[in-house]
Amino acid sequence: MRNIDIDFKKDNNDLHIFIGRNGSGKTNFMNAINWCLYADEPHLSKNSNEELDESEKMPLVNLNALSEKSPGEKVKVEVELWIDIGSETVVFKRTMEYQVEKIGVEPKYLDSNFEVQLHHKQGNVEFFEREEARDYVERFVPKNIREFFFFDGERLDKYFIDSTGDKIKKNTFDISRIDLLEKVGERLETLSRELTREASRNNPDLEKTNETFEKYGEALEEINKQIEECNKNITLSRNIIRDIDDYLAGIPDIEKEENELKILDKKGAEKQVKYEYQKQKKQDILMDYGILLNLWSTIKNTVDIINTKRENNELPPNINLELLEDILEKGVCKVCGRALDTISINKIEDTLNKITLSSSIAQKLIEIESPLKMLLEKVNSLKKALEEVNKEIVDLEEEMEDIEERKNEINKKISGYDDREEIKKKYKERLDQKEVLESNIERRGSLIAQKKNVEKEYDKAKEALAKALKMDQQIKNFTKQIEFCNKAINVIERSKNKIMNDVRLKIEKGTKEIFFNLIWKKDTFKDIVIDDNYNLKLYHVLDYECLDTISAAERELLALSFTLALHKVSGFEFPIIIDTPVARVSDTNRENFAKVLLKVCEMKQVILLFTPDEFSKNIEKTFTNEVCNKYKLNPSNERETKLEVII
């Protein structure tokens, strides 16, 4: 883009829209404003020249304009911002001049200039240059809070994910404009230290007390540094985790899933072995059971015959024939050891004759009686064993089915990801980063505890020093000055805290008012609180904190409300410029958010930079008749974009 003059004329609303695909120059527009005010381009895209050396960077000059110049000719980059504030107009103007040395070589920097003009109603113009001009910008929109005026949808979405209480506290500090107080406080502290050192120079006791005081002061400073370091690391880890979470959104932990698959495979194989074993066991039992049931009537029949014979005394008693024959042959009782008398001999011979007279059939029947009865009894135990093995098989089948089902679920979940190794790497990285985060949080906790102890010692030392100073008459004059410094430091500290606290409460109130005015869900949220530690909390009507569970659109609205509240509290009159405002908002909520932006532009100039995809039919419909200016960025070639005025 070159030689462009864009007039953001206000209508009923103050809404202005740019539509352009990626690379068409939307971000250049943001950068041009930033460059004009602060001489830098903070919104370079990830693949742009951000990380290149100064010599490798693309020049600021329009490349086509450059190519039209001959060596030795001069070329100028200039951005002017005209801002109407009431009856006055402020003009910010930055120029940079180059000279073309050779075609294709970066032009040589010659000179730059920055000035601010204040056009009064009466036609008078006030000029501010150099330091004065820079101071004017700092008063107008301080550089360190510009992120609340120029940002993209992603930043809105992530604001409360990134923002710890410390960050919100810093933002509050920045807009409270108490840096001057802070500087005065620091200066007074230095002065107080110097005076104390001077006073104690000729008094060894006092010097010792002062050394102790300074020792604790240094320790406190060191702890504060370490806490600050921890905070930086915590924020860094959270950002890395958030980026990984973004990358992994909806993507399963492939390594974890694959490990579970392996475990399931192993379990499945074990169950299969058990299942096969139980199936075989069942076959064995079924066969034995089948044999017995099929033979049961036959066996029972024989057992019944044996029982009848026994009842009819047709079967001999159960006597050991070999034993009787042996006793008879040796003539000695094998049970009691005495010699057999005639009566005993006759009795044994008589028994033996009776048995011999019994048929061999009866003997056989006696032999098979016991096994057959045992077989009959075995039927029920086999039946029970069969039932048990059946239950075991059903249980195993169910378990194997569950395993297969889970395996299918996992396979379905992890199928279709070609970059599995990268996903695994990211999950591992997230795990590592979480460990780092936790260790830093833990370390910060211990440092804070340590700080409290050191603070106690520091206060004691301070008190001791004050006492010692008072007691020494020779240094009365020093003491007075030191006391004055300390009192002033206390007043400054209290004032700082009071201002910060007031600003915090005002931001809280403003955020609440704007959010509840703009939110499309009227019965879901109850309250917004920025607590003493500057943590922002959003409460559901059911009284629980719900910041982590709200939708992207609601999150963006909350951040926008917070931002607008900051604008209001800070009193800085500057438009709000949002790049890709609804890129991260889902379809259903895009329209809601567009309506919110429409309401915002009633109170403030809003410039929105959309991609064509983002600027859907619904959004277009919402903005019809409400937009003051609508432009389309049409890249004519790789070097230049034409600005088409639609409205």
Added chain:
Amino acid sequence: MAAIPDRIYIDIRDWDVINQLERENYFNFSNKTRKDQFMFALAIGVNSDLNINSVNIEKRREIFLTKDLSENDKAIFYAVAIKSSNGDLNIINDLNEVYKIVQKYAHIGFQILYNRIKNTAYGSFEKIFEVEMAELYNELFLIKN
């Protein structure tokens, strides 16, 4: 008196049934001893109530040695022989005849098994057999009582 045989025979045709049962591994047949396979067929044959008088084992082949018979197996053989002789206990003095009887019943059993396998869908024989055994159990113990 004829010498007591030291082995048990089956009809040579029954080997096909054994092979098939082993191939499809019904009742874990491939891991069973020949004696167990024989006892299974014997039980099926006995329960069929078919008359063994018409059974003629034309070509026989030994299946196992009688020394491998347990006390239970022997008791079963005698019980089968007694039942087959309609309670005539003299049969148990004729071990030769006892063996002949059980061999014939086993042959009937193998033939029944053959027909069942042939007429049952692959893999379902054991399931059907299990159902039949449950019915037989009910018939023997529950319904009667």
